[in-house]
Amino acid sequence: MLFLCASAALQYFDPMALFSTRNSSSVWVLAFLGAAGAALSAQACGGDDGGSSETSGTPTSTTSSQGGAGPSTGGNGNTGGDGGSTSSNSGGGGGGVGGGSSQVDCGLEAQGPVPDLQLTPISTNLDRPVFVTAAPGDNERLFVVEQEGRVRVIVNGVLQGAPFIDISALTDQPGQVDEFGLLSMVFHPDYATNGRFFLFYSDSDASVVSEFARSANDPNVASPGVVQTILNFPGAVGQHYGAMMAFAEDGYLFVSSGDRGDSSTSQDIDDIHGKLLRLDVDDVDTAPPGNLPGGHPLVWNYGLRNSWRFSIDRCTQDLYISDVGGNWEEVNIEPPNTGHRNYGWPIADQGTECTTGTCAVVAHNHNSGDCSIVGGYVYRGTGIPNMNGRYIYGDSCSLRIRSFRWGGGDTVALEEELTDNLNSDGTLQYMTSFGEDNVGNLYVLDLAGGLYRIDAQQ
Numbered sequence: 001m002l003f004l005c006a007s008a009a010l011q012y013f014d015p016m017a018l019f020s021t022r023n024s025s026s027v028w029v030l031a032f033l034g035a036a037g038a039a040l041s042a043q044a045c046g047g048d049d050g051g052s053s054e055t056s057g058t059p060t061s062t063t064s065s066q067g068g069a070g071p072s073t074g075g076n077g078n079t080g081g082d083g084g085s086t087s088s089n090s091g092g093g094g095g096g097v098g099g100g101s102s103q104v105d106c107g108l109e110a111q112g113p114v115p116d117l118q119l120t121p122i123s124t125n126l127d128r129p130v131f132v133t134a135a136p137g138d139n140e141r142l143f144v145v146e147q148e149g150r151v152r153v154i155v156n157g158v159l160q161g162a163p164f165i166d167i168s169a170l171t172d173q174p175g176q177v178d179e180f181g182l183l184s185m186v187f188h189p190d191y192a193t194n195g196r197f198f199l200f201y202s203d204s205d206a207s208v209v210s211e212f213a214r215s216a217n218d219p220n221v222a223s224p225g226v227v228q229t230i231l232n233f234p235g236a237v238g239q240h241y242g243a244m245m246a247f248a249e250d251g252y253l254f255v256s257s258g259d260r261g262d263s264s265t266s267q268d269i270d271d272i273h274g275k276l277l278r279l280d281v282d283d284v285d286t287a288p289p290g291n292l293p294g295g296h297p298l299v300w301n302y303g304l305r306n307s308w309r310f311s312i313d314r315c316t317q318d319l320y321i322s323d324v325g326g327n328w329e330e331v332n333i334e335p336p337n338t339g340h341r342n343y344g345w346p347i348a349d350q351g352t353e354c355t356t357g358t359c360a361v362v363a364h365n366h367n368s369g370d371c372s373i374v375g376g377y378v379y380r381g382t383g384i385p386n387m388n389g390r391y392i393y394g395d396s397c398s399l400r401i402r403s404f405r406w407g408g409g410d411t412v413a414l415e416e417e418l419t420d421n422l423n424s425d426g427t428l429q430y431m432t433s434f435g436e437d438n439v440g441n442l443y444v445l446d447l448a449g450g451l452y453r454i455d456a457q458q
């Protein structure tokens with residue numbers, strides 16, 4: 001999934017051989033990805049995305065009915081060099097991103113370096129975990145998205161055997177290095193009373209956001225039946241699905257769409273791919289007021305490549321949009337209600353010194369060993385005071401975890417890499433996502449099966 005680099009790896013190694021011979025052992029391939037991360041970044045992940053000769057797919061379609069998604073047209077024309085992959089944030093809308101600042105102290109502000117930290121294992125028995133969040137108003141449970149189509153529930157630290165929901169019959173089944181499958185989850189801000197939640201998944205023809213419902217009498221169970229289709233648009237061709245979702249404070253839902261491996265989509269504001277979208281889950285056929293005029297009605301921002309994870313600071317409502325690039329792994333930041341921005345892809349893959357659109361606030365070049373940014377969250381917990389207000393994020397390939405505090409515009413403060421402090425590169429094999437709970441704790445997920453909480457050492 002994750003990762004562009006994973007896709008790039010396919011150009012050097014026959015993935016089908018891996019799948020067919022080692023299908024039952026993720027560790028072998030993961031170890032390969034982890035160890036080869038730096039090399040991949042220099043080879044496969046490097047280089048600009050030459051674009052593809054594919055015509056952009058039929059745009060869109062937000063529809064409340066199933067169907068409507070056109071098949072993705074044949075293979076993409078990427079020649080080697082495409083880097084990337086998936087990135088972006090999890091919104092956590094549910095866990096608080098979209099609004100819930102009530103359980104955190106927004107007055108705390110980091111004053112200096114963080115103390116000694118650790119990655120505390122919460123579970124190491126997950127199956128390809130790619131996202132974690134909490135439900136608004138529920139401090140007992142964590143919900144972990146597994147890529148093959150299940151959401152697992154952890155109650156007071158204990159992983160439950162039965163999944164919360166299993167939609168593996170609806171979604172593609174990923175091989176070891178595939179980006180597709182069940183990719184993210186978000187709870188409705190009023191989930192505690194209405195039981196509504198949303199899943200982003202792929203099938204062979206489409207990227208889909210559907211609404212599901214919690215069981216009326218068991219908080220650990222949901223119905224696998226689709227309540228309504230929120231989005232259904234032509235899917236990616238193996239890479240760059242986007243796939244993050246988060247509710248903003250005004251109740252509208254942000255959804256990222258990747259460029260589907262066709263960089264020509266990102267600057268085309270009529271095309272739904274390569275965008276940050278904004279929609280109303282209560283009226284999916286009508287775009288919310290305030291979206292970018294003149295193009296696809298759901299577009300909020302354009303010029304993105306693959307925002308695998310993005311998040312909203314629950315205290316300031318600032319939007320942190322990571323974007324997996326061809327040469328640069330970017331963090332783009334915008335204040336609430338600003339939008340309508342062109343983040344440059346593919347014209348400008350130039351990090352913080354771009355010549356087109358809005359430049360990244362922070363960026364890391366592939367020559368540093370990074371190759372697939374994993375957007376995180378602004379820390380708002382109480383356990384690590386000097387991390388408060390800092391954005392925490394990582395990279396799938398380098399396994400680095402970094403932090404900084406945004407100072408507005410293109411300024412940053414308190415930049416501090418936390419890789420050694422957390423021993424992230426010694427613990428994780430393939431970083432997939434961060435997540436946030438209701439009280440502001442941050443978590444990180446490893447495709448090899450681990451869920452870890454970022455804690456201060458006691």
Ligand SMILES: [Ca+2]
Binds near residue numbers: 350
């Ligand atoms: Ca950019």
